Amino acid sequence: MESAVPPVPVKSQAAVRFVTFNVNGTKTLSNYHPWNQMKSFDKIFGYLFADIITLQELKLQKENLDHELNEIPNYRSFVTLATNRKGYSGVGVFVRIPTEEESDQIKCCLTVVHAEEGITGYLKSSQSTTNYRDLDNIGGYPDISEVLANEVDFQGRCVVLELGNKMVVISVYCFANSMGTEQGEFHRILFLRCVLERAEKLQQMGKTVVIMGDINVSRDLIDNEVYLREAIPDKSLIPPTNNNGDQFEEANQTAVLQFRTASQPRSLLNSFIKDKYNDTGILHDTFREHHGRVMRSYTVWNTLKNTRPLNIGSRIDLILCSTALSNKFKKCEILPWIMGSDHCPVIADFEPDEPFDGFSFSKQPLPFEARYHYKTHNGSKIDSFFKSRSQGKSTQARVTKPQNSASYQYASRKKQNPGYFKSSKNNHSDIQQQFFLDSYSDQETKNKDGRSTDLESFNRILSVAAGPPLCEHNEPCVLRVCKKESKNKGKKFWCCSRAPGADDLPNKLDEYRCNTFQWQ
Numbered sequence: 001m002e003s004a005v006p007p008v009p010v011k012s013q014a015a016v017r018f019v020t021f022n023v024n025g026t027k028t029l030s031n032y033h034p035w036n037q038m039k040s041f042d043k044i045f046g047y048l049f050a051d052i053i054t055l056q057e058l059k060l061q062k063e064n065l066d067h068e069l070n071e072i073p074n075y076r077s078f079v080t081l082a083t084n085r086k087g088y089s090g091v092g093v094f095v096r097i098p099t100e101e102e103s104d105q106i107k108c109c110l111t112v113v114h115a116e117e118g119i120t121g122y123l124k125s126s127q128s129t130t131n132y133r134d135l136d137n138i139g140g141y142p143d144i145s146e147v148l149a150n151e152v153d154f155q156g157r158c159v160v161l162e163l164g165n166k167m168v169v170i171s172v173y174c175f176a177n178s179m180g181t182e183q184g185e186f187h188r189i190l191f192l193r194c195v196l197e198r199a200e201k202l203q204q205m206g207k208t209v210v211i212m213g214d215i216n217v218s219r220d221l222i223d224n225e226v227y228l229r230e231a232i233p234d235k236s237l238i239p240p241t242n243n244n245g246d247q248f249e250e251a252n253q254t255a256v257l258q259f260r261t262a263s264q265p266r267s268l269l270n271s272f273i274k275d276k277y278n279d280t281g282i283l284h285d286t287f288r289e290h291h292g293r294v295m296r297s298y299t300v301w302n303t304l305k306n307t308r309p310l311n312i313g314s315r316i317d318l319i320l321c322s323t324a325l326s327n328k329f330k331k332c333e334i335l336p337w338i339m340g341s342d343h344c345p346v347i348a349d350f351e352p353d354e355p356f357d358g359f360s361f362s363k364q365p366l367p368f369e370a371r372y373h374y375k376t377h378n379g380s381k382i383d384s385f386f387k388s389r390s391q392g393k394s395t396q397a398r399v400t401k402p403q404n405s406a407s408y409q410y411a412s413r414k415k416q417n418p419g420y421f422k423s424s425k426n427n428h429s430d431i432q433q434q435f436f437l438d439s440y441s442d443q444e445t446k447n448k449d450g451r452s453t454d455l456e457s458f459n460r461i462l463s464v465a466a467g468p469p470l471c472e473h474n475e476p477c478v479l480r481v482c483k484k485e486s487k488n489k490g491k492k493f494w495c496c497s498r499a500p501g502a503d504d505l506p507n508k509l510d511e512y513r514c515n516t517f518q519w520q
Helices: 041-047 104-109 146-153 182-204 225-231 245-251 253-260 264-272 286-291 431-437 455-463 506-511
Strands: 016-022 052-056 075-080 091-096 112-117 158-163 167-173 208-214 283-285 317-322 329-334 346-350 444-446 452-454 478-481 492-495 517-519
Touching: 016 167, 016 208, 016 317, 041 075, 041 091, 052 167, 052 208, 075 112, 075 158, 091 158, 091 167, 146 182, 158 182, 167 182, 182 208, 182 264, 245 253, 253 264, 283 286, 286 317, 286 329, 286 346, 317 329, 317 346
Parallel strands: 016 052, 167 208
Antiparallel strands: 016 346, 052 091, 075 091, 112 158, 158 167, 208 317, 283 317, 329 346, 444 452, 478 492, 492 517
16 A cells, blocks of 8 residues: 655745755656656646756656656746767756736746756757857856857756846756766866856846755765764764754864865855855855754765665755845755655745836746757747747757867876966867966965865866877877777877978987877
């Protein structure tokens, strides 16, 4: 006999509920209780009392995108999918359509004014030949080249919506770098930096921001039970006596501060969040705002080791908001008793102010709505509806990767000079260097808001995507193809660009001698 449906905190009629949930594949969600009792997504969302819900790791591809996911009754759907790997990643954001009887405050919050795929603004909807940043759209785009933008936006990891109350919702599935590679760490920091940089710029434009989703970063020691379990037996930590995180952190001050800055992603994220360790942050962690430093509140567990029953997990699914919104979020809860994934849902209830003067609710369709973007809608073609906006017939839905993208393949930092950029050979703009380093003038410095970052570390990370590796002459290598009849025939490799001419004397050959060789 099927067990009862687990309870979900009831939402006030005056509140808008934000929900984030990494489902680890929509196709498998229905195999688990309580989702197997719900035959459609609108019932799932209704069960969670969700008004604005983001799902991560959809693990779908365009060819088998569920029609039901695109046209959910009473919800507007916005979905991004990975184009470089099939059935990988994927983020969906679903906004409830308010009823006529609801207040103008609620309607204002649930009116989607703009919708974009990706975080950098270089992608485009299937109804346009112009990317988002060149249209009259949300704005606040990070300073990053199109080449680097392609590295993160083709993986289906971000949807950005602007609502009628000038609130911008950034829904993300951040990189995890579970394999621990240098290339993965570069992408991880690049994506997170883009998200936080854009949040900062949007606030400078007078807009408020909500970042929600799987951030894949444990902010504090009290957010990572796995680390605690490993460190306490080694006597490097004084074990907690209860769930009071303040007491635990006071007893382990040095370890707590070291953990917060132990990795670049964690240090970067914490530099933007305001809490008792950082009074210059521009974002608030809604869970911590309402529950303080409570311990053992986790959102993901290792299913292979079956650590969920023992609550050995970490808190990496977050709902962050601008300072101006922090006192309007009245509740934030983690729902660990709801199964179906290695993650669990996180909810946050927001009570809006009065709507702006002259606000009128609209259901105007948007090019990036899933049923139009993926062309699964019924009825007449949406192309004609958006013809005036797209200014011509659409030729493709996304930014095309440059033909010479192979020249931006990752190379080991051991062979490179950190922070070295060569744009002339690769037609590669230096804007990505400026993107990270504008506010940093020495090894360890603070920007105008007091946030600090290790410049040398950023230089090392950026160097891996800056172009070809350097040879022993400290010059950019050239990419050649192995033509010798062997198992390596056709493979590409990096080598020194110098080559002696026929007229060079033997005593001059030393200036050409170089031992640099690296397979691409």
